[in-house]
Amino acid sequence: xxxxxxxxxxxxxxxxxxxxxxxxxxxxxxxxxxxxxxxxxxxxxxxxxxxxxxxxxxxxxxxxxxxxxxxxxxxxxxxxxxxxxxxxxxxxxxxxxxxxxxxxxxxxxxxxxxxxxxxxxxxxxxxxxxxxxxxxxxxxxxxxxxxxxxxxxxxxxxxxxxxxxxxxxxxxxxxxxxxxxxxxxxxxxxxxxxxxxxxxxxxxxxxxxxxxxxxxxxxxxxxxxxxxxxxxxxxxxxxxxxxxxxxxxxxxxxxxxxxxxxxxxxxxxxxxxxxxxxxxxxxxxxxxxxxxxxxxx
Amino acid sequence: xxxxxxxxxxxxxxxxxxxxxxxxxxxxxxxxxxxxxxxxxxxxxxxxxxxxxxxxxxxxxxxxxxxxxxxxxxxxxxxxxxxxxxxxxxxxxxxxxxxxxxxxxxxxxxxxxxxxxxxxxxxxxxxxxxxxxxxxxxxxxxxxxxxxxxxxxxxxxxxxxxxxxxxxxxxxxxxxxxxxxxxxxxxxxxxxxxxxxxxxxxxxxxxxxxxxxxxxxxxxxxxxxxxxxxxxxxxxxxxxxxxxxxxxxxxxxxxxxxxxxxxxxxxxxxxxxxxxxxxxxxxxxxxx
Numbered sequence: 001x002x003x004x005x006x007x008x009x010x011x012x013x014x015x016x017x018x019x020x021x022x023x024x025x026x027x028x029x030x031x032x033x034x035x036x037x038x039x040x041x042x043x044x045x046x047x048x049x050x051x052x053x054x055x056x057x058x059x060x061x062x063x064x065x066x067x068x069x070x071x072x073x074x075x076x077x078x079x080x081x082x083x084x085x086x087x088x089x090x091x092x093x094x095x096x097x098x099x100x101x102x103x104x105x106x107x108x109x110x111x112x113x114x115x116x117x118x119x120x121x122x123x124x125x126x127x128x129x130x131x132x133x134x135x136x137x138x139x140x141x142x143x144x145x146x147x148x149x150x151x152x153x154x155x156x157x158x159x160x161x162x163x164x165x166x167x168x169x170x171x172x173x174x175x176x177x178x179x180x181x182x183x184x185x186x187x188x189x190x191x192x193x194x195x196x197x198x199x200x201x202x203x204x205x206x207x208x209x210x211x212x213x214x215x216x217x218x219x220x221x222x223x224x225x226x227x228x229x230x231x232x233x234x235x236x237x238x239x240x241x242x243x244x245x246x247x248x249x250x251x252x253x254x255x256x257x258x259x260x261x262x263x264x265x266x267x268x269x270x271x272x273x274x275x276x277x278x279x280x281x282x283x284x285x286x287x288x289x290x291x292x293x294x295x296x297x
Numbered sequence: 298x299x300x301x302x303x304x305x306x307x308x309x310x311x312x313x314x315x316x317x318x319x320x321x322x323x324x325x326x327x328x329x330x331x332x333x334x335x336x337x338x339x340x341x342x343x344x345x346x347x348x349x350x351x352x353x354x355x356x357x358x359x360x361x362x363x364x365x366x367x368x369x370x371x372x373x374x375x376x377x378x379x380x381x382x383x384x385x386x387x388x389x390x391x392x393x394x395x396x397x398x399x400x401x402x403x404x405x406x407x408x409x410x411x412x413x414x415x416x417x418x419x420x421x422x423x424x425x426x427x428x429x430x431x432x433x434x435x436x437x438x439x440x441x442x443x444x445x446x447x448x449x450x451x452x453x454x455x456x457x458x459x460x461x462x463x464x465x466x467x468x469x470x471x472x473x474x475x476x477x478x479x480x481x482x483x484x485x486x487x488x489x490x491x492x493x494x495x496x497x498x499x500x501x502x503x504x505x506x507x508x509x510x511x512x513x514x515x516x517x518x519x520x521x522x523x524x525x526x527x528x529x530x531x532x533x534x535x536x537x538x539x540x541x542x543x544x545x546x547x548x549x550x551x552x553x554x555x556x557x558x559x560x561x562x563x564x565x566x567x568x569x570x571x572x573x574x575x576x577x578x579x580x581x582x583x584x585x
Binding site for chain 1: 319325327328329331332334336338339341358398400402403405406410418422425426427429430431432433434435436437438439442455456458459462463466490491516519520523527535536539540543550553554557560561564565568569572575576579580581
């Protein structure tokens with residue numbers, strides 16, 4: 001059954017896939033395998049000549065250390081809070097925007113800005129605004145009669161501030177996806193429901209929201225994966241502090257690997273992070289069926 | 298949607314329904330408060346960059362002040378900013394070119410051809426996004442230090458391609474899927490090879506999509522912080538330069554802000570000019 005055309009077709013597919021595959025294998029798969037190998041070793045750039053395989057010792061050390069469990073707890077809390085805030089706010093604003101008629105293009109342009117702006121620049125601005133004595137945030141609080149806050153100084157407050165800054169940057173991501181989903185939606189069932197006397201909020205919850213699920217599922221999966229490995233915001237705003245109050249797994253791995261140069265241990269941390277991510281997202285991603293090719297030649 | 302002659306039994310348009318619970322002025326107010334929240338840090342950065350030192354660190358932050366350009370003059374004449382700009386430009390352009398060159402053919406085949414493992418290949422590409430950055434960073438760092446790729450443009454470009462290529466393939470796949478496959482089928486009738494159909498029929502039509510993905514890749518590379526911070530030392534890109542600024546000149550907020558505004562200029566330009574393309578890219582293809 002191998003006609004010349006079929007052979008040419010196969011050769012074409014292989015050739016087209018080749019460049020990116022070589023690159024992805026070389027630049028992501030190989031480094032990843034190297035990381036797995038490192039995670040079983042005591043590799044440290046401080047003492048590179050003492051290299052030896054210590055197998056599961058890194059993982060044992062990790063699971064016994066308080067700093068790992070603390071970092072895991074903070075990472076999970078941060079991810080859940082950040083994504084939840086962004087989901088509620090994003091869908092809410094999208095629903096309002098959907099019914100707005102005036103200056104929608106301008107609003108959309110403004111909403112796009114936090115997503116596009118260099119995170120380090122934005123976070124640096126937040127640092128200025130949140131300065132306890134000179135920042136505009138406390139000044140505005142004072143104007144409305146509220147006590148000033150030590151935004152980054154206490155553990156709970158620092159985490160809340162990080163969630164807020166992450167929400168500043170990423171709420172528009174969910175907002176734009178939800179708005180796009182609403183715009184693409186068939187409104188007939190909605191109108192039918194309202195004919196039956198359903199109120200606007202009921203009809204939004206029972207008809208619009210279920211139809212938005214495919215969009216929101218993608219948005220939440222991507223957002224959760226990224227929130228789980230947030231780096232820029234935390235690194236620039238708190239550096240993991242005060243103390244270790246906002247030191248997430250990613251920051252812990254960075255500190256161990258890049259600052260203390262214990263690559264083996266840091267690699268083990270990264271592998272555990274990846275396993276958590278895969279378990280959490282695999283089932284979800286498979287179900288929403290993103291991977292069927294739509295047309296076939 | 299907005300038909301004026303409403304028959305008695307026809308239901309209210311959903312927009313009209315919502316107006317009942319939420320007065321239009323209230324809805325508009327909420328939307329603009331959210332817009333203000335999105336804009337405020339950028340606005341504040343801009344005002345800081347135009348303030349004198351005394352105004353910038355005054356205990357009562359001033360909303361009204363006499364703007365000065367000194368910060369910009371100092372920053373632009375020092376040459377530091379230009380160096381970061383130059384580095385970022387090389388890295389971002391190199392990344393965009395390489396990622397597109399490698400990613401587009403793969404995206405096309407994934408979009409158009411059914412073959413064994415197509416869906417798995419797509420999943421694998423997307424799963425590279427899940428890898429925690431440190432898992433890639435450590436091998437990169439170790440290898441770069443040994444091979445001399447550390448602190449080179451090529452080294453940074455390769456790292457950025459590794460990060461962005463999954464997005465390039467993913468988005469381009471979406472763009473190709475939007476194009477009618479009848480175009481190529483007609484070309485095959487005329488005896489075109491698969492490559493000719495791709496190169497001469499599909500690729501020209503896909504140019505707007507390619508442009509959108511190029512802009513997005515450039516933006517990702519321009520904004521990328523962690524890999525640029527770790528894998529280079531003298532070659533500082535814009536975010537790294539900005540980060541180091543914060544360390545060195547903690548108190549000179551005016552100049553700091555002016556540098557940040559200058560470094561954000563290309564980003565803001567992109568947002569204003571290519572808004573539509575960016576929406577699709579920044580929502581990772583979820584919104585067409």
